[in-house]
Every structure is written in structure tokens, then in C-alpha cells.
Amino acid sequence: MDRKVMFYVLIFLCVGLNVAAVDSLYTIQDIVQFNVEESKVGHGQANNFQYNNCGHPESDVFNLTSLAVSPDPIQLPGTVTISAGMKFRVAGASPIKMEVAFYKKLGESWLKIPCVAEVGSCTYGDICDILDLIPVCPQQLVQAHIPCKCPFAQGTYTLPESKFFVPLPLVPGGDYRIKSVFTNDHSPGACIELLFSIN
Numbered sequence: 001m002d003r004k005v006m007f008y009v010l011i012f013l014c015v016g017l018n019v020a021a022v023d024s025l026y027t028i029q030d031i032v033q034f035n036v037e038e039s040k041v042g043h044g045q046a047n048n049f050q051y052n053n054c055g056h057p058e059s060d061v062f063n064l065t066s067l068a069v070s071p072d073p074i075q076l077p078g079t080v081t082i083s084a085g086m087k088f089r090v091a092g093a094s095p096i097k098m099e100v101a102f103y104k105k106l107g108e109s110w111l112k113i114p115c116v117a118e119v120g121s122c123t124y125g126d127i128c129d130i131l132d133l134i135p136v137c138p139q140q141l142v143q144a145h146i147p148c149k150c151p152f153a154q155g156t157y158t159l160p161e162s163k164f165f166v167p168l169p170l171v172p173g174g175d176y177r178i179k180s181v182f183t184n185d186h187s188p189g190a191c192i193e194l195l196f197s198i199n
Contacts, residue, residue, distance in 0.1 A: 049074075054179065055191030061184045062088045062152070064192060068161075073197035076168050083161040093151035094128035097183040105175035140164065173199050 049069040057063040065085035074080060102121045103110035115122035124130065128150035137148035140162040147153070175197050182189030 049197075050195040052193040053191065054193045055181070055188060059089075059188065060191070061090055061092050061182070061187065061189040062086060063190050065156070069196065073173075073199045074166075075199050076166055079163050079165050081161055081163050082159065084159040086157045088152050088154050088157070091151055091154045092184055092189065095126040095185060096128055096150065096189060098124045098127050099181045099183075100124075101179040103177040103179075104172070105177070110177055138164070173197075 049067075049072050051064060051067045053060075053063045055063070063086070065087050067084045068082070070081045071078075100120075100122050102113040104113060105111070113120040118124075131149045134148060141148055141159070144157070144159050144162070146157045146159060175195070177193065177195050179191070179193045181191050
């Protein structure tokens with residue numbers, strides 16, 4: 001899978017509109033090099049897909065209003081069904097910085113996945129620049145009138161139940177947690193935390 005496409009998928013997973021940017025190159029040898037962080041959301045299995053607006057929805061530029069993903073746990077490669085809602089309190093325009101903390105659960109601890117080839121726990125200075133490199137917006141988003149590139153107009157966006165094929169092979173099974181903090185022109189953009197399982 002082209003890394004630009006993987007990045008695009010990661011962004012839309014983080015904002016609730018697509019799924020699957022788990023780097024398929026990780027092995028057991030890589031896992032032992034991850035940093036251990038105790039879970040802040042409990043030690044239970046992430047058997048149910050969960051999301052959390054971890055910022056300040058009343059003042060952030062945007063926030064998720066709904067998100068549902070199936071099957072649960074996610075099967076990769078395979079087809080994932082997603083529905084989502086998002087509200088932009090004000091318009092979102094370049095620069096939009098995104099800081100991603102990506103974890104895999106091992107035992108009772110969360111292991112931080114490092115940033116490798118722009119995938120993992122990475123910081124992206126302006127996701128608008130990277131979205132500009134994506135040649136074709138997924139038809140599911142086009143039909144829902146959801147923009148794939150900046151700027152994002154003020155208002156509410158709704159993705160009805162839609163199917164996406166995710167061709168990533170050899171993704172390690174387990175529980176994952178992604179926390180993404182967005183900053184829009186130095187103002188708080190959003191904070192979104194996702195927990196999900198992969199078979």
C-alpha cells in the first residue's frame with residue numbers, strides 16, 4: 001500500500017472517517033523496543049470499538065459527534081463498515097498540526113509504537129499539505145459531501161454507514177489505542193482517542 005494512502009487512512013481513522021493505518025512492518029523484535037506506558041483508560045480488553053473526545057468540544061475547532069465501526073474486532077485485510085459524524089465549530093484551514101500517539105497493548109501495559117516512515121507515533125506539521133498529495137477522494141466521502149482536503153467549512157458532516165476495503169496484510173492482532181491531538185493555526189483543534197481490536 002502506498003505510504004501516502006496509508007497516511008490518508010490514518011488521518012481519517014483519527015477523525016473518524018476511515019480506518020486502518022497500522023504499520024504492517026512491525027514484528028516481535030520491534031515490539032520489544034517500544035516504550036511502555038501504563039493505560040489511562042483501564043486494563044480491560046478493547047473488545048468494543050471506543051472513541052473519546054479528549055479535548056474541549058465546546059471550544060475546539062472540531063469534534064466527533066458519533067462514530068461506529070464494524071466488525072468488532074476488525075479483520076485485516078478486509079471490509080470495514082463505518083458511520084460517523086463530525087462538527088466543525090469554525091472553519092478548519094491550513095496549518096493543521098497533528099500529533100499522534102499510537103499504542104499496542106501487551107499484557108497490562110500499552111507499548112508506544114515509534115514513528116517509522118511517517119507512520120506510528122508521529123507529529124505532522126500540516127496535514128493539509130499531505131492531503132493535497134492524495135489524487136482521488138474515496139467515493140464514499142464524495143457521496144456524503146465530506147471534503148478530503150483543506151479547508152474544511154464550518155458545519156456538520158455526516159458519513160452514513162459505508163464500507164471501506166482495507167488491504168493491509170500481516171497486521172499484528174491485538175488491542176490498539178490512538179490518541180491524536182490537532183492544533184489549527186496554534187489554536188486547539190481537537191483531541192480524539194480511539195480504542196480498537198484487530199484479529
